[in-house]
Amino acid sequence: MRKSLLEYNRQELNTLFQELSQPQFRTRQLREWLVDKYCSDFSKMINLPRQLREILSSQYQAYPLEISTIQRSKDKNTIKFAAGTLDNQIIEVVLLKYSYGYSVCLSTQIGCAMGCVFCASARGGLVRNCTANEMLAQVLLAEQLVGGRIGRVVLMGMGEPLLNYDQVVEFLRLCQDQDFGLGLGLRHVTISTCGIVPKIKQLAHERMPVTLALSLHAPNDHIRKKILPVAQNYSLDEVLDACRYFFQKTDRRVSCEYILIKDVNDSRSCAKQLAELLKNEQMHINLIPYNPVDFLDWQAPSRKQIELFADILRKAKLAVTVRRQLGNDIDAACGQLRRREQ
Ligand code: SF4
Structure with a gap:
């Protein structure tokens, strides 16, 4: 090798x-x-x-990764690629085009141990952690593909970043490093977590000005436990408390990611509970219509239901964005391209 x-x-x-x-x-x-x-x-x-x-x-x-497959959506706003590692694993990366330029969604682990029921990456469990340089290589391959610098780096692909803590922090250092790394301000980096409470607090102590994105996905512990096994270990109260702690220590607002899944967490009642839960939090809520995975039964709600849900939150004076659905004509759901490649 x-x-x-x-x-x-x-x-x-x-x-x-x-x-x-x-x-x-x-x-x-x-x-x-x-x-x-x-x-x-x-x-x-x-x-x-x-x-x-x-x-x-x-x-x-040169790089520890080589691109094996590239998929481009018809509207040209989403590019997804699979890259082979030196030990013959597959990592997947998604590029999304926005008005400010490209955002790259990286994988931090190969496979994932968290077992979120709606996620293609969870099938097969964790294979191994990515190294910091494998994360860097994902950005560089993305830059090769679009022929320019990436504006935003999001650690929201395959894996739970905070369970690969040391390599993720090392990658953040490489992002910041003007001399040997990307020279990218950490304000342009988002780390997503499904809510590993001790690690959120540990990250707060690094005092790195990254954006933390909490994968909430449910307005109460009952639904959260059904779709996110991590909720068996940490209650919503504990997770939100850790997010407040992160905000206090870093002065960086935590964003809340909420994947809307038809007949699971998309009802009026869920929206009202969510509004109540977050009414005093300094959080921006991103509603993400579910990206269907071909071997899973979950579906996205209708456009009307998504708008209804968002309206209830807006009326409660919460900051809400509905993420546009990206790359439906490619394997846009997390982990799907990797499974196909394997
Ligand atoms: S949603 Fe994220 S944390 Fe959950 S299984 Fe998929 S990759 Fe892992």
Whole structure:
């Protein structure tokens, strides 16, 4: 198995170039190609000597991921790709086009242990955590695909980010790093969690100005326990308390994600309970119509039902956005493309 040079830190690259009798500035040059110019083809790194490019091409891989499949929605606003890892696993990544540019939705784990009943990623359980550099490579491959910088990074793909805590925090450092990483402000990064209370508090102590997105998906513990097994461990009270703590420590508002599933959590009564639950919270609510998965029975509510639900929240003076449905003509639901690839 060839090693990926994106996985090498500064010291390791210095040592490599020393062994190859190259000056130390090759470290900077290579990293600029890999990260600043999102280039994964050694032969195109024209300020490296030809012989060195040939050695690198024959012995190393630039990124720890290689794209295997790309799907584009008809409206051209959603791109989804699957990428193979060095150990032959599949990671999936989604790119969404907005008025401000592209947002990339990354996977932080291969598979997922959380078992949310509506989710394609949950089937098959957790395979392993992604490394920080595999997360970085997802951004860089996304940049290659769209030919430019990504405006927003969202850790909301396959996996529960806070259960891969150390590598996620390392990735956040790489995002911020002007010199060796992306140079992306953490205000442009969102971390989603289904509500791992101790980890939300731990993240608050990092004092990193990321946006935390809580996957709430239910207005009460009864429904939440039915669709999110994590709710057996942490009650809604405990989860909301942890979110308040995050807000206090970071001054960053937590956003609330609520996937609307037909006949599960989309009733008038659910909307009223949700309005009551969140009336004193500093949260923006994103309503997300469910993206159907072909082997699961769950459906999205009708457009009328979604609007009715949103109206009840708006009348209660809550900040609400209904996310437009993205990429229905591709495998847009989390985990679906990976399953198909496997
Ligand atoms: S919704 Fe997220 S946390 Fe839940 S099983 Fe799917 S990937 Fe895991």
